[in-house]
Amino acid sequence: MTAEPAPAARLTELVLLAPEDQVETLAEALEALDALSVSVEDADAETPAERALFGEPGMPAPKAGWQRSRLVALFAEVSQAHEAAALLRLQDFFQGCEVVGVRAVADEDWVRLTQSQFAPVDITPTFWIVPSWHEPPPQARQIIRLDPGLAFGTGTHPTTRMCLRWIAQHPPLGQRVLDYGCGSGILAIGAGLFGAREIVAVDIDPAAVESTRLNAQHNQVPLQAGLPEAATGAFDVVLANILASPLKVLAPLLCGHVRPGGHLVLAGILERQAEELQQAYAPWLRLQVTDAEDGWILMTASA
CATH class of the missing domain: 3.40.50.150 (Vaccinia Virus protein VP39)
Structure with missing residues (x-):
């Protein structure tokens, strides 16, 4: 494409909470909405409710997410993040999920990172x-x-x-x-x-x-x-x-x-x-x- 890369300051994260059984569907939907990346974290990390989730070496984790999972989706534009949040709220599978917020991403060489992937x-x-x-x-x-x-x-x-x-x-x-x-x-x-x-x-x-x-x-x-x-x-x-x-x-x-x-x-x-x-x-x-x-x-x- 001939467009100049978006400035790093415009990169935006959409943060969501989801129960364990909705993590995979929600992650797939975020990919369909053109999230640059989707990460899943334990929403109860560093609390008494934290739960280990690891697979055998070289194997995937036994489950897609934790009982309460935090999904962080990276978007190239803040408008994309807000649009994704609005569209997800309309989906049947979003029941039990929550939009935590939209936040700017700290400066980093995302273009180089993207090219490597x-x-x-x-x-x-x-x-x-x-x-x-x-x-x-x-x-x-x-x-x-x-x-x-x-x-x-x-x-x-x-x-x-x-x-x-x-x-x-x-x-x-x-x-x-x-x-x-x-x-x-x-x-x-x-x-x-x-x-x-x-x-x-x-x-x-x-x-x-x-x-x-x-x-x-x-x-x-x-x-x-x-x-x-x-x-x-x-x-x-x-x-x-x-x-x-x-x-x-x-x-x-x-x-x-x-x-x-x-x-x-x-x-x-x-x-x-x-x-x-x-x-x-x-x-x-x-x-x-x-x-x-x-x-x-x-x-x-x-x-």
Whole structure:
């Protein structure tokens, strides 16, 4: 991407409390919301209620979290942290959890740290996401240049990979494509690489809109990026990688943008949420599960 790295002072931590049985789900949701990292700590550390939690050497810990766990999620922007907190509060699985607060992170070389943690990501054997500091693998034919940790969707999460995989398997040649909730613009860019004629990418966050514009320019993909009102008319493909609750609210709007014969592609959905999404979209379209990875699913429908 061509955007300058966010100043360290803008990096922000979202701190949450969660019971043991919600830690894994909450951590996965934070990753889907593009947290740069998620750490889990004992909320009762250094108190009489502290509990040891260690696995055998070389093995994972026996449980995902403590009876009362503190999750600390790092975000590139304070707006992302607040948006993540607001979206999580709407989820059914957030019952029993608590938002402790949002706080600034002390100065550190996060760009160097991020670069050390990310390598090229394969979507298909010939379709790769490659950070700017890496050379593309020789087998790559389609390449998205995107720097993980400096945007709102990097291709490392299963929901993003499944959406991009669907695009690669159903190339939108000459089609009009909408990326609703575009974040970094990665799905819109992917659609452009696979031949979309016209691409509209929208997000409620102006910072995401600007990130999409910059990433699209860097990847030489022409598109229109703006706030949600910029999405007008019907599209051959409508992509939305958000979370289940906002997807349910957006059902009539998203379905209304799919032209006859077009496709709706939804992600950010856990396997156990499939039926409620199908019910929410039933008045307009028949959703089906078409891909799954690490507990997340991709749901699609044809108009």
